[in-house]
Structure formats: structure tokens, C-alpha cells
Amino acid sequence: MAASRHTDTAERILDIAEKLVQQRGYNAFSYADIAAAMRISKASIHHHFLAKADLAEQLIVRYHQHFVAALAEIDQLPDPRKRLRRFVQVYLDVLRSDRMCLCGMLAAEIDSLPKPVRDEVRRFFTATEDWLSRLLAAGRRAGTLAFTGSPDAEATLMVTALEGAMLVARSYGDVRHFEVVAERLLAGLGMAH
Amino acid sequence: MAASRHTDTAERILDIAEKLVQQRGYNAFSYADIAAAMRISKASIHHHFLAKADLAEQLIVRYHQHFVAALAEIDQLPDPRKRLRRFVQVYLDVLRSDRMCLCGMLAAEIDSLPKPVRDEVRRFFTATEDWLSRLLAAGRRAGTLAFTGSPDAEATLMVTALEGAMLVARSYGDVRHFEVVAERLLAGLGMAH
DNA sequence: GTCTATAGGCAGATAGAC
DNA sequence: GTCTATCTGCCTATAGAC
Numbered sequence: 414m415a416a417s418r419h420t421d422t423a424e425r426i427l428d429i430a431e432k433l434v435q436q437r438g439y440n441a442f443s444y445a446d447i448a449a450a451m452r453i454s455k456a457s458i459h460h461h462f463l464a465k466a467d468l469a470e471q472l473i474v475r476y477h478q479h480f481v482a483a484l485a486e487i488d489q490l491p492d493p494r495k496r497l498r499r500f501v502q503v504y505l506d507v508l509r510s511d512r513m514c515l516c517g518m519l520a521a522e523i524d525s526l527p528k529p530v531r532d533e534v535r536r537f538f539t540a541t542e543d544w545l546s547r548l549l550a551a552g553r554r555a556g557t558l559a560f561t562g563s564p565d566a567e568a569t570l571m572v573t574a575l576e577g578a579m580l581v582a583r584s585y586g587d588v589r590h591f592e593v594v595a596e597r598l599l600a601g602l603g604m605a606h
Numbered sequence: 607m608a609a610s611r612h613t614d615t616a617e618r619i620l621d622i623a624e625k626l627v628q629q630r631g632y633n634a635f636s637y638a639d640i641a642a643a644m645r646i647s648k649a650s651i652h653h654h655f656l657a658k659a660d661l662a663e664q665l666i667v668r669y670h671q672h673f674v675a676a677l678a679e680i681d682q683l684p685d686p687r688k689r690l691r692r693f694v695q696v697y698l699d700v701l702r703s704d705r706m707c708l709c710g711m712l713a714a715e716i717d718s719l720p721k722p723v724r725d726e727v728r729r730f731f732t733a734t735e736d737w738l739s740r741l742l743a744a745g746r747r748a749g750t751l752a753f754t755g756s757p758d759a760e761a762t763l764m765v766t767a768l769e770g771a772m773l774v775a776r777s778y779g780d781v782r783h784f785e786v787v788a789e790r791l792l793a794g795l796g797m798a799h
Numbered sequence: 800g801t802c803t804a805t806a807g808g809c810a811g812a813t814a815g816a817c
Numbered sequence: 818g819t820c821t822a823t824c825t826g827c828c829t830a831t832a833g834a835c
Contacts, residue, residue: 420800422800436717437715437717437718438631438633438714438715438718440631440633440634441633441715441717441718443827443828443829444828444829444830445827445828453800453801453802454801454802454803455828455829455830456801456802456803456804456830456831456832457800457801457802459829459830459831460800460801461800463830464829464830465828465829465830513714516777517714517770517773517774518714519777520773520774520776520777521631521706521710521711521714521715521773522630522631522634522714523776523777524629524630524634525630525631525634531777534777535777535778538774538777538778561793561798562789562790562793566786566789566790567790569771569774569783569786569787569790570767570786570787570790570791572770572774573767573770573771573773573774573775573783573787574763574766574767574770574771574787575770576770576773576774577710577765577766577767577768577769577770577771577773578766578767578770580710580713580714580766580769580770580773581710581713581731581762581765581766581769582766583713583716584709584712584713584716584724584727584728584731585728585731590762590766593759593762593763594762594763594766594767596755596759597755597759597760597762597763598763600754600755601794605754613818615818636809636810636811637810637811637812638809638810638811646818646819646820647819647820647821648811648812649812649813649814649819649820649821649822650818650819650820652811652812652813653818653819654818656812657811657812658810658811658812
């Protein structure tokens with residue numbers, strides 16, 4: 414693993430900011446929130462991240478890197494079905510920690526985001542859908558996953574449905590709402606249990 | 607139709623605010639934005655809506671009423687399949703006007719919303735899923751819609767997937783992304799075309 | 800790399816004249 | 818029902834001492 418580009422303090426700032434954005438959104442968190450949580454001053458945060466837009470951009474780049482690393486681990490699993498279940502589990506874990514997907518949250522705020530942040534959000538969704546499309550294609554080739562449309566279309570359905578399920582489930586404060594959707598999605602791929 | 611509870615000016619304020627919230631979110635619009643769009647003062651808006659939280663609450667109640675009225679119109683259509691297509695079309699129309707579903711947007715911000723607003727968001731999703739569940743059940747009874755799970759589960763999948771598809775499609779600025787999902791959802795109910 | 804102090808702006812909200 | 822003026826508070830960001 415390559416060394417991080419950030420100092421320990423910068424990483425801790427990103428950790429706090431990540432949680433705040435996933436729970437409240439970009440427009441509803443402030444340097445003051447981070448400062449209070451870390452018990453440092455607002456000015457100290459500016460030393461590590463010149464502007465809020467910079468913080469947001471580096472936040473999403475790091476999130477994307479972590480997500481790619483998680484997908485690479487999933488790729489080690491031998492069975493496409495197991496890989497798919499693990500993929501869904503990643504979303505469920507985020508929801509269980511009382512958070513929305515970082516990029517799903519930022520997607521809602523897309524019109525009020527700095528352009529570099531907007532671009533990173535798009536990159537995240539494109540990469541995720543591409544990875545999932547390859548997984549679905551492999552599963553169909555292996556005869557263990559079944560669907561009628563293209564792998565791309567099926568991946569788009571799955572990613573958007575998982576994002577939407579997180580969104581709505583959070584409004585209910587009920588993880589079950591997400592689980593119902595996840596089960597139906599897997600059932601639609603011939604994975605009824 | 608019962609007379610509106612709002613004056614003309616109040617209705618116009620709600621129209622502007624609705625668009626702003628659907629495009630930017632609750633935390634990214636201000637009384638100043640509405641004042642500028644209507645060319646009146648911020649103080650005038652406070653005359654009609656004492657606080658921002660009041661405005662938001664009445665906004666969502668009105669949105670819900672309009673949505674219920676749209677569903678009642680759809681209920682006049684004889685064929686469950688036609689009703690379902692029309693239902694999806696309602697979401698597509700919102701997306702085409704460069705907006706997110708009002709309640710989908712507010713769902714993202716749920717942790718930073720005043721409690722009365724949170725409650726109205728939940729009411730909206732519950733009512734929508736209930737209506738759709740009844741539609742799906744009627745279609746299956748009539749033999750024109752096919753699905754394996756419960757009508758409730760299928761309705762939850764559909765509503766959350768449509769919300770998520772709007773969310774992600776908006777981040778791409780590409781309506782096609784939504785249409786792909788809508789087509790797959792309908793195909794999954796035996797409505798391939 | 801941390802701090803205090805502060806600039807400059809915008810937020811939501813109120814007072815009171817017309 | 819509209820306005821101007823104003824309050825208070827928080828925001829992002831910067832200056833400069835330690």
C-alpha cells in the first residue's frame with residue numbers, strides 16, 4: 414500500500430468531515446463542526462485544507478480510493494454470487510453506520526457543488542457501474558446469474574436502486590427498508606433464497 | 607376542488623421555493639434567493655411564512671397534495687399497465703424539468719431538517735408506496751403484471767429505484783440514465799417492449 | 800502546525816413606518 | 818402587505834503571533 418498523501422491530522426480531519434457530509438451533506442457542515450469534534454481551531458483546519466471546496470474534493474478522491482480497494486478485495490472471491498452479495502453488504506454497512514453513500518449524498522447537492530467535486534462524483538458512479546457490469550457479465554457467463562438486459566443496464570439498475578434504497582431507508586430510519594430492496598434485486602438476478 | 611389556503615403571493619413564493627429546493631436542497635436556498643427571483647424584499651416573505659421551517663413544511667404538504675391528485679388522475683386509466691407507465695412518466699417529467707423529487711431531495715438532508723418536515727417526507731413515501739402496492743396487486747390479479755415477491759416489496763423496490771435513478775441521472779446531467787432504469791423496472795414486471 | 804483575533808459577507812428573523 | 822433598517826449569529830477565510 415502506497416503511503417498516504419496526508420498527515421495524521423489531515424487524515425483525522427477527513428475522517429470527521431466524511432462522516433459529517435455523509436450524515437448532513439456538503440451544505441450543512443462547517444469548519445466549526447470539525448473544529449469542535451477535534452477540539453482544534455477552525456484556522457488549523459485551513460492550514461491543512463485551504464478552502465472547503467479543496468477539502469470536499471480530497472474527501473471524495475480518498476473515498477473513491479477506499480471504495481476501489483474494497484472492490485479489489487471482493488474480486489478475490491471465487492464465486493460471482495458471493496461477490497455480488499458482498500457488494501451489497503458494503504452498502505448495507507454504510508447504512509448501518511447511520512450514513513448515506515458519500516457520493517449519493519453529494520449527488521443530491523450536485524447543483525450547488527464546486528465543479529471539481531461534481532466531476533469526482535460522476536467518476537465514482539461510472540467506475541462503480543463499470544465494475545458491477547463486469548461482475549454481472551462474468552456471472553452470466555458462468556451460468557450463476559440470470560438477467561435479460563445488458564450487463565450495463567442491469568448494473569445501472571442495481572447501483573441506482575441501492576442508492577435510492579439508502580436514501581429512502583434513511584428517511585424512515587429503518588434499515589429493513591433497504592434490505593427489502595436488496596433482496597428483491599438479488600432475486601431478480603436468480604438469487605432468491 | 608377546495609380553495610387554496612394560500613394567497614396568490616404565498617403560492618408564488620411556494621412555486622419559487624419548490625423549484626429551489628428541488629434543484630439545490632433545503633440547506634442551499636435562502637429567503638434572499640426567493641426575494642431576488644420575485645423582486646420583493648426578504649421581510650415580505652416573512653409576512654407570508656414566519657420561518658423557513660414553516661415554509662418547508664407547507665411546501666411539502668402542498669407537493670404531497672398535488673402528487674395525490676396526480677395519482678387520482680392515473681387511477682382513472684382502465685389498464686394497470688397504462689397506469690404504471692403513467693406513474694413512471696410523472697418521475698420522468700420532474701427529472702426533465704431539471705429537478706429532483708422534492709421528497710427525495712429532502713430525504714438526503716433528513717438529518718438536518720426540522721422534525722415536522724422530516725415527518726412529512728416519511729408520510730409522502732409511505733403514501734406513494736401504498737398506492738403503488740395496490741396498483742401492482744391489481745395488475746397481478748388481472749394477469750397483466752408479473753412479479754414474484756409481495757406487492758409491498760415490489761412497490762418499495764420501484765419507488766426507491768426511481769428515486770435513486772433520478773439522483774444519479776442528475777449527477778450525470780443525463781436523462782437517459784433514468785430511462786434505462788425505468789425500462790428495466792418495467793421489464794421486470796413483464797412489461798418488456 | 801497551532802493559536803487568537805478579525806475581516807467581510809450572508810443567513811434567518813424582527814421592528815416599525817407607510 | 819410591502820418596505821427599509823437593523824439585529825444577531827454563523828459562515829469561509831486570512832493575518833500574524835508563538
